[in-house]
Amino acid sequence: MKRWYWLSGLVALVVTLGIILIRFIFTASPSVPSIQVENAWARPTEAMLTSSSSHDSHSMNPQAESTETTSTAVYMVIRNLGRTPDRLVEVSTDMAAKSEIHQTVRSGDMMQMQPISALEIPPQGEVRLEPGGYHIMLMGLRQSLRVGDSLILTLNFEKSGRVEVKVTVRQP
Numbered sequence: 572m573k574r575w576y577w578l579s580g581l582v583a584l585v586v587t588l589g590i591i592l593i594r595f596i597f598t599a600s601p602s603v604p605s606i607q608v609e610n611a612w613a614r615p616t617e618a619m620l621t622s623s624s625s626h627d628s629h630s631m632n633p634q635a636e637s638t639e640t641t642s643t644a645v646y647m648v649i650r651n652l653g654r655t656p657d658r659l660v661e662v663s664t665d666m667a668a669k670s671e672i673h674q675t676v677r678s679g680d681m682m683q684m685q686p687i688s689a690l691e692i693p694p695q696g697e698v699r700l701e702p703g704g705y706h707i708m709l710m711g712l713r714q715s716l717r718v719g720d721s722l723i724l725t726l727n728f729e730k731s732g733r734v735e736v737k738v739t740v741r742q743p
């Protein structure tokens with residue numbers, strides 16, 4: 572009788588541990604970074620022509636007027652489902668001569684844009700690229716961008732490698 576109790580106790584313990592293990596395996600996030608990009612969009616170039624918002628002031632280029640027709644800003648949400656951080660280190664597209672990762676910084680009453688070398692995406696977190704904050708700057712556009720157009724942007728992450736993103740042109 573005693574041995575039977577002991578055995579059934581052991582079986583119950585093994586079954587319980589098994590269930591916990593299976594649950595852990597199915598709910599655990601990957602240990603490597605896992606990047607997802609959502610809602611990638613760009614401003615149409617003609618909108619940048621007519622808008623005289625502070626966004627157009629550019630720390631790298633004092634003659635913002637002349638670049639307005641050939642540059643635009645791209646916004647998106649970059650999510651990292653993994654348990655380790657990753658970094659966006661490079662951006663490129665066939666549509667532009669130059670692509671940079673920018674941040675918007677306040678200097679006095681002015682909002683200015685600055686290129687940054689990398690953008691960290693925290694584990695199980697997200698970074699929002701949005702007007703007034705981080706964005707991807709496309710300079711030297713090979714054609715004007717109108718609402719409804721789209722372009723392919725390649726994001727290069729330190730650990731996850733290249734991620735291709737379809738960017739839709741729309742009004743903010």
Ligand SMILES: [Cu+2]
Nearest residue numbers: 644673684708
């Ligand atoms: Cu910018």
